[in-house]
Amino acid sequence: MSRPILDIQNIVKTYEKHVAVNDVSFEVPAGSIFGLLGPNGAGKTSLIRIITTITRADEGVVYLDGEKLNSRHPEEIGYMPEERGLYRKMKVGEHLTYLARLKGLSAKDAKTKISAWMEKFGIEDWWDKKVEELSKGMQQKIQFIATVVHEPKLLILDEPFSGLDPVNTNLIKDEIHSLRGKGMSIIFSTHRMEQVEEICEHIVLINKGENVLEGKVSAVKDRFKQNLFELEYEGELPEGLLERAKVIDQQPGRLTVQVAETAESNTLLRAMLDRGVFVKGFQEILPTLNEIFIRQVN
Numbered sequence: 675m676s677r678p679i680l681d682i683q684n685i686v687k688t689y690e691k692h693v694a695v696n697d698v699s700f701e702v703p704a705g706s707i708f709g710l711l712g713p714n715g716a717g718k719t720s721l722i723r724i725i726t727t728i729t730r731a732d733e734g735v736v737y738l739d740g741e742k743l744n745s746r747h748p749e750e751i752g753y754m755p756e757e758r759g760l761y762r763k764m765k766v767g768e769h770l771t772y773l774a775r776l777k778g779l780s781a782k783d784a785k786t787k788i789s790a791w792m793e794k795f796g797i798e799d800w801w802d803k804k805v806e807e808l809s810k811g812m813q814q815k816i817q818f819i820a821t822v823v824h825e826p827k828l829l830i831l832d833e834p835f836s837g838l839d840p841v842n843t844n845l846i847k848d849e850i851h852s853l854r855g856k857g858m859s860i861i862f863s864t865h866r867m868e869q870v871e872e873i874c875e876h877i878v879l880i881n882k883g884e885n886v887l888e889g890k891v892s893a894v895k896d897r898f899k900q901n902l903f904e905l906e907y908e909g910e911l912p913e914g915l916l917e918r919a920k921v922i923d924q925q926p927g928r929l930t931v932q933v934a935e936t937a938e939s940n941t942l943l944r945a946m947l948d949r950g951v952f953v954k955g956f957q958e959i960l961p962t963l964n965e966i967f968i969r970q971v972n
């Protein structure tokens with residue numbers, strides 16, 4: 675396996691007496707979109723602030739691309755916090771240039787790259803607009819540009835779609851996929867599990883400061899599956915066909931069953947076909963990440 679972009683080992687963070695992060699370890703595979711999940715107060719922001727060197731861990735160590743976290747690393751990370759922080763009185767172009775310069779870009783490079791992003795988003799005429807003249811969603815696009823303009827190795831996005839309409843959500847989503855396609859690694863933190871299902875390949879679930887679940891989304895779902903299958907058919911089901919399966923739900927032409935083990939679903943399907951049932955659909959029902967999240971944090 676290639677080296678992870680981020681290797682988090684035994685991180686502990688305590689605020690006065692409250693342990694916000696309690697011995698958390700996980701790896702973020704390079705070039706992946708990784709979901710950092712957990713309920714309110716789980717410790718996600720505390721972890722992100724350690725990764726971005728805003729605060730220090732009390733214990734543990736973080737490696738970015740194989741190197742122990744150090745003062746050069748902020749230039750290699752792009753962080754879009756949930757609390758957006760743009761200076762309202764500054765003009766958009768000037769503001770983006772200022773932020774890009776902080777991340778190490780030359781004035782010339784900053785201008786070229788910012789202009790390219792503004793053009794890509796169709797907002798090139800916003801250069802001289804003041805931040806306060808922009809709507810919340812418009813400011814969010816600016817914040818996204820500020821986060822990615824220096825082409826960081828690691829992008830950390832906290833609720834990047836909050837406040838965006840569906841068109842702009844898709845625009846940012848497409849950009850996230852395109853950046854990932856160019857090799858960027860992306861940590862995505864959100865409470866919207868359907869977005870995680872859609873976007874992330876790996877996840878870690880933090881609860882009460884601890885890592886309670888991690889892995890590939892497909893493997894996590896597999897681990898929590900309950901051998902449920904949905905069948906769509908035409909006609910009547912012959913007597914005795916469902917003897918070995920537990921019927922969870924039965925509607926005309928549609929059946930949800932639970933079998934003792936996955937292989938039994940094949941036996942059931944074969945029995946249906948052998949007995950002349952016209953099967954229109956047959957599929958396994960895997961738990962949603964939302965269901966898994968709720969089960970794990972309760």
Ligand SMILES: Nc1ncnc2c1ncn2[C@@H]1O[C@H](COP(=O)(O)OP(=O)(O)OP(=O)(O)O)[C@@H](O)[C@H]1O
Nearest residue numbers: 689692693694712713714715716717718719720721
């Ligand atoms: N500066 C601080 N001082 C004291 N306690 C803090 C501080 N920052 C966070 N905490 C506490 O640490 C715990 C973890 O907070 P954190 O912000 O990391 O959670 P989170 O997972 O990001 O939550 P959310 O999803 O609500 O943003 C919470 O109990 C919070 O009250």
